[in-house]
Amino acid sequence: MNGSQTGTARGTAGAALATPVLEVVGLRKQFGDHTALDGIDLTVNEGEVVAILGPSGSGKSTLVRCIDQLETIDGGAMYLDGDLLGFEQGRSLRPLTDAGVRAQRRRMSMVFQQFNLFPHWTVLRNVTEAPIAVHGVPSAQAKAAARDLLAKVGLSDKADAYPRQLSGGQQQRVAIARAVAVEPRVLLFDEPTSALDPELIDEVLQTMKALAATGRTMVVVTHEMEFAREVADRCVFMAEGRVIEDRPADEFFRAPETDRLRSFLARSMRANDERRG
Amino acid sequence: MTVSEISMTTAAPTVRTDAVDVADARPRIRPLRILGTVVLVLVAFGILTFLVTNERFEWPIVAEYLFNPSVLLGLLTSILLTAVAMVLGTSLGVVLAAGQLSDYWPARLACKAFVGFFRGVPPLVQLIFWFNLAYLLPRISVGVPFGPEFFSWSTNDLITPLTAAIIGLSLHEAAYMAEIIRAGILSVDQGQHDASAAMGFSRWHSFSRIVLPQAMRVIIPPTGSQVIATLKGTSLVSVIAMGDLLHAVQVIYNRTYDVVPMLIVAVIWYLVSVSILTVIQGKIEAHYSRGATRAAPKATGRAAAAGTSTDPVAPDAGQAGTAIDNRTKENQ
Numbered sequence: 002m003n004g005s006q007t008g009t010a011r012g013t014a015g016a017a018l019a020t021p022v023l024e025v026v027g028l029r030k031q032f033g034d035h036t037a038l039d040g041i042d043l044t045v046n047e048g049e050v051v052a053i054l055g056p057s058g059s060g061k062s063t064l065v066r067c068i069d070q071l072e073t074i075d076g077g078a079m080y081l082d083g084d085l086l087g088f089e090q091g092r093s094l095r096p097l098t099d100a101g102v103r104a105q106r107r108r109m110s111m112v113f114q115q116f117n118l119f120p121h122w123t124v125l126r127n128v129t130e131a132p133i134a135v136h137g138v139p140s141a142q143a144k145a146a147a148r149d150l151l152a153k154v155g156l157s158d159k160a161d162a163y164p165r166q167l168s169g170g171q172q173q174r175v176a177i178a179r180a181v182a183v184e185p186r187v188l189l190f191d192e193p194t195s196a197l198d199p200e201l202i203d204e205v206l207q208t209m210k211a212l213a214a215t216g217r218t219m220v221v222v223t224h225e226m227e228f229a230r231e232v233a234d235r236c237v238f239m240a241e242g243r244v245i246e247d248r249p250a251d252e253f254f255r256a257p258e259t260d261r262l263r264s265f266l267a268r269s270m271r272a273n274d275e276r277r278g
Numbered sequence: 279m280t281v282s283e284i285s286m287t288t289a290a291p292t293v294r295t296d297a298v299d300v301a302d303a304r305p306r307i308r309p310l311r312i313l314g315t316v317v318l319v320l321v322a323f324g325i326l327t328f329l330v331t332n333e334r335f336e337w338p339i340v341a342e343y344l345f346n347p348s349v350l351l352g353l354l355t356s357i358l359l360t361a362v363a364m365v366l367g368t369s370l371g372v373v374l375a376a377g378q379l380s381d382y383w384p385a386r387l388a389c390k391a392f393v394g395f396f397r398g399v400p401p402l403v404q405l406i407f408w409f410n411l412a413y414l415l416p417r418i419s420v421g422v423p424f425g426p427e428f429f430s431w432s433t434n435d436l437i438t439p440l441t442a443a444i445i446g447l448s449l450h451e452a453a454y455m456a457e458i459i460r461a462g463i464l465s466v467d468q469g470q471h472d473a474s475a476a477m478g479f480s481r482w483h484s485f486s487r488i489v490l491p492q493a494m495r496v497i498i499p500p501t502g503s504q505v506i507a508t509l510k511g512t513s514l515v516s517v518i519a520m521g522d523l524l525h526a527v528q529v530i531y532n533r534t535y536d537v538v539p540m541l542i543v544a545v546i547w548y549l550v551s552v553s554i555l556t557v558i559q560g561k562i563e564a565h566y567s568r569g570a571t572r573a574a575p576k577a578t579g580r581a582a583a584a585g586t587s588t589d590p591v592a593p594d595a596g597q598a599g600t601a602i603d604n605r606t607k608e609n610q
Contacts, residue, residue, distance in 0.1 A: 069476050099481070107478035117473035121491050121568055130487075131477040163568070183477070 019046040022082060022218045023068065023187050029076035030060075030067055030242075037063045039242035040077065045187065050219045052233035052250070054226075056265060060242040061222040062114075065189045068220070069111045070102055081108055082186060107135055110180035114192040116172040118164040118179070124151065125160040128179045136183055143182075150178040154208050170201030174208050181212065188212070190221040226269050230254050238262045339539040343530060344546065352526025353547050356512040359522065362444055363508050367451025368501075374456035376485070379463060389456070396453035402514050405446040409518045411437050439520035447515075451508055458500045462493030494566040502559035506552050523547055 023045040030038040038060045045051050053061045066072045068079060070087050079086040086105055089097050097105070118127050128147035132138040138146070151157050154174040156167075164172050173193055180188055193209065194202045206228050213219055213232045223229060229236050229250060236253035238246040238261075246253065246262050257263045329335065343349055377389030396404070412433035421427035466489050474484035516525035523544055531540040 071472050071475060103478045103480065106476060109476075111473075111476040113469060113473065113476075115467075115469050117467075117469035119470065119473070119488055119492075121566075131479070134483060134487075135478050179477075 019049075021045070021080075022047050022049075023220070024080040025064075025068065025077070026079070027077035028064070028067060028074060028079060030063055030072060031075045036242055038067065038074075041239075041242070041244055043237060043244065043247070045218060045220055048216045048218055049235065050213045050217075050221065050233045051235045051237060052229035053220065053222045053237045053239060054224070054229060054265070054269075055239035055245075058241075059239040061239050062191050063242075064239070065111070065191050065220060065222055068187075069109055069189055070106060071111075081105060107131075107183065108186045109189060110183055110185035110187075111189045111191065112173070112176050112180050112193050114195050116164070116169070116176045116196070118172055118176055120164050123161050123163060124156065124167070124175050127164065127175060128182050131179070131183050147178070147182060150182055151175070153211070154178050155204075168201060169197045170204045173197065173205045177205075177208055177212065181217075187218045187220060190219065190223065192222050192224065194223065194225060224269065224273070226254075226266070226273050238265065240265075334538060335542065336536060336539040339536050340542045340546075343527075343536075343540060343543050346530070346543075348526050348529065349523070349543060349547070352521055352523040353551070355521050355526075356509060356523040357551065359443055359447060359512045359515065359520075360505065360509045363447035363451045363512075364505055366444070366448035367508075368455050368459075370448070370452035371455025371459050374452060375459035375463060378456065378460055393453045393456050396449045397457070399450075401446060401450045401511055402517065404450060405442060405514055405518055408446045409437060409439065409442040411442075439515065439518045442518055443512075443515040443520045447508060447511060450511075451504070454504055455501070458497055458504065459493070461500075462495075462497035463489055465496040466492045491566065495563075498559065498563050498566060502555065505555055505559075509551055509555070510548060 021044050023043075025041055025043040028038050028041040028043075029036070041060075041064060043051070043064075053064065055061050063072060067074050068086070074087065078088070084105070087097055087102060088094055089101065118124075119130070122130065125144065125147055128150060129140070129143040132143040132146070133140055148157065148160060151160055154177060156171060156174055156178070159167060159171065159175070164175065167175065177193075190209070194205050197205065202225070206225060209219075209221070209228070210232050221229075221233065233250045236246075236248065236250050237244055238253070238257075238259075240261055245259055246257065248258075253262075254266065257266060374389045374393055377385045378393070380386055380389075399407075415433055417430055418433050418436060419427040419430035421429075470488055470492065471484070474488045479488070512522045513524040515522050516528060519525070527540040527544045531537045534540075
């Protein structure tokens, strides 16, 4: 169902074998007079984990929300498996129908900062609803798959609990299971640990790390420096709606090119250490 | 003892031996509350005496007419009118609420105008107006505007006391329900809209399965008041000679002149109906509060609190998943 056409004309720098899953080209987004995204270029290849770092207000969250089409965009373009997101090119370029947008969203998943589980449903129904109602997976099969996923995130005994009966960390792990259940082409994480108490952060990061190891394509907006260094293939540093650096993770931390990134890294490392005690 | 001496002390502080145990405490005596209780009992006794000893209530007549067939028919009419007005009003109210929240401004404007008008005109005025619609519009027809007509009826045939009552009460109800439902929808966190959009649910699926069930918790209590208001509001239709409960007792006391006892009959039935509705409302509220609280069904909380006083969530990073699972097993 994820009609992946063979690449686009737009090749990625370097690795000739890498298949781009997500391509963002010159993306612009305004909130009134405020320019939230000012010409973002970003390519995410198949199986890659890309961490997006930056000070608050740099536009990181806006970027992933734009990719999932939760925000409208004001310029540039985004492609998923070579398909233009949110618009169609007929005789002229026009916004896609609601149904078209929904079909594209179904090929991605998002994990939110505030979890956003559906509080009136059990954990199991939270995970199975989209596969059953949207992707047409038979109910029994979806439930079995969901129980499998819940076991993987360490919550097999919580299938019948309601979200508010769980800790924040448990809720976020359910949200991750829910996001993975639809077999998305790309998983988007919008500051998944920012709303958690410090002692709950690690359980979520461990889950994400395990996920990354299975070869999922992931875009992770985060403040967790350790996680980015350990798990991400590439790190992107954003400030004021622009990409300042976009480099392999080890280089990013070892040899930052700009003063801005250097001072950001120094500040963030200190903040992370303090928070973790 | 100086400040420095205090801070230097390292030995564990001794526990005092003369401490009391507050478990033995008795309730505080509150003179004003005792006085208040006495006053309330006196007032209740006074009301009861008034009801029993005042012969003008004519309780035997109340008892005689309480289950009078025409009174019961009036009660049934009032209840059916309430049900019809609520069903039609709520259905239209959902559409109006959705329209007011739409990003399509003509729909927004039209729905706001509708709500503004029908909420602003008193229901009694509306009832009389609809009953007299024939004056304004002698014939009602279905067809293309300014084009051919397909069907046509005489307004006087269509507008009976019953249809006028249904139209008047339903439209009035729709305007109020639209506001109640709108408030309910707005009470649902934006994150829920984001999450259901991100999962690719259709608009109807996310409205009916995700937004509305959560909005219900906010919608039900004012809707309960609204049902009660409508039930009482049906007494207005007696002015257009619709045979509701009030009209039924009026017909009887116009003949027998037992005005007060017959009104007491009506009051009793209104109060009985409202009490039943209140019980039903409580049950519906309980249904929609699923997942709204952290309390698991029974057998948690106390046991956990009585157990260890350490932070319940295991900070053990590497084994986070299994550590948490162990903890929850202990709690059960």
